[in-house]
Amino acid sequence: MTRTAWVPHESVDAAAAALGGIPEGLRVVPFPDADQLPEDPALVEFLVQPYFSGARALARVDEMVNLEVVQLQSAGYEDVLPAVPEGVRLANGRGVHDTATAEIALGLMIAHGRNIDVAARNQSAGRWEPMPGRSIADKHILLVGPGNIGRAIQQRLEVFEPASITLVARTARDGIHAFTDLDDLLPKADIVVLACPLTDDTRHLLDAERLALLHDDALVVNVARGPVVDTEALIAENGRIGAAMDVVDPEPLPPEHPLWTTPRVLISPHVGGMADCFERRRDKLLAASLRAWLAGERLPAEIDLAGSARR
The missing domain is CATH 3.40.50.720 (NAD(P)-binding Rossmann-like Domain)
Incomplete structure (x- = not known):
């Protein structure tokens, strides 16, 4: 069975290079702009939020009926949490920044x-x-x-x-x-x-x-x-x-x-994480997170949402 992940890279080739290859059974779809969904939202199962987009990437979350994971690139998640549906796992960029x-x-x-x-x-x-x-x-x-x-x-x-x-x-x-x-x-x-x-x-x-x-x-x-x-x-x-x-x-x-x-x-205008080491460290986390998801394991930066105020 092929699984689908929306990733923040500009192309499939760029994603493959950044992630050290695409795992077997995974289809990656470039999703660099939160305001432009790349395909039918019902297809996405693992969504990587475009950087600095807040909850905009989840504006049509009600149509994302197969969504299992929202992976953030930021450490903070308070602005996204209310948009994450019950049953969907949330992971942040812990360690990246x-x-x-x-x-x-x-x-x-x-x-x-x-x-x-x-x-x-x-x-x-x-x-x-x-x-x-x-x-x-x-x-x-x-x-x-x-x-x-x-x-x-x-x-x-x-x-x-x-x-x-x-x-x-x-x-x-x-x-x-x-x-x-x-x-x-x-x-x-x-x-x-x-x-x-x-x-x-x-x-x-x-x-x-x-x-x-x-x-x-x-x-x-x-x-x-x-x-x-x-x-x-x-x-x-x-x-x-x-x-x-x-x-x-x-x-x-x-x-x-x-x-x-x-x-x-x-x-300074919220540039703490905006350094040239960011993308390398983010991609290392994304690769590990995708592998864990495909294997049915806990994500490296998964957040315990028990009792959290979300959808």
Whole structure:
């Protein structure tokens, strides 16, 4: 029996090259554009969501009567979950983005602390203006979300000689604090790095009350999801604390939004995973995921959806 998978590559030949060959019994159909279904949706059994397309790829999911698996290329899945029908398995891009997102976290931290964004603007004006900066060394760092991406950030932070790295997750366990400890931990933090998933527990995790607990000149680095930080509360801080963010709320950020001009805020446009290592690592995961599916096994990055709010 031949099975059908929609994959994000531009052609069958490109998919075969990227995936190390097409497994016997598998028909792959190029699906690079979420707004253009490549064939009758009733034929797809394994759907790889085109990158940065949200739930648009599932706009006609009611017609995908043979759908068994939705495979994401992103680590986050909160925007897609409500569109996934009961009985359909969901897998994310766990592990694909760890290195690239850790790099952007460190890059934002260094750029903000050492005023590289200011120097870049000065360059276009031909202005030579040395400025003292803030180092990662000797700082107390609070890392919220010690999952795959969080651990990758931690590993890279350690070589910069911080005074401490404190880990925080939803529940406490060995060496890791719980979210309920944040009110005690935030006043001591010089840098807060957010790398947690967006859930009901983490939406506005840093709200006005918690941002107020941070000392003057503390820095918030967000590579999680925009709504983990209360945008209006951050704007109201008016530069008392710094922020370096690859994700914001809303996205995309409208040109007239006041966050653009809030003092001491540095924004990159959600490019954490958009590095040249992405496609190689994605294709390695897709190949393993397809083989597991064909063999009737659990997918490498399958998500446990028990109790999740979906269709």
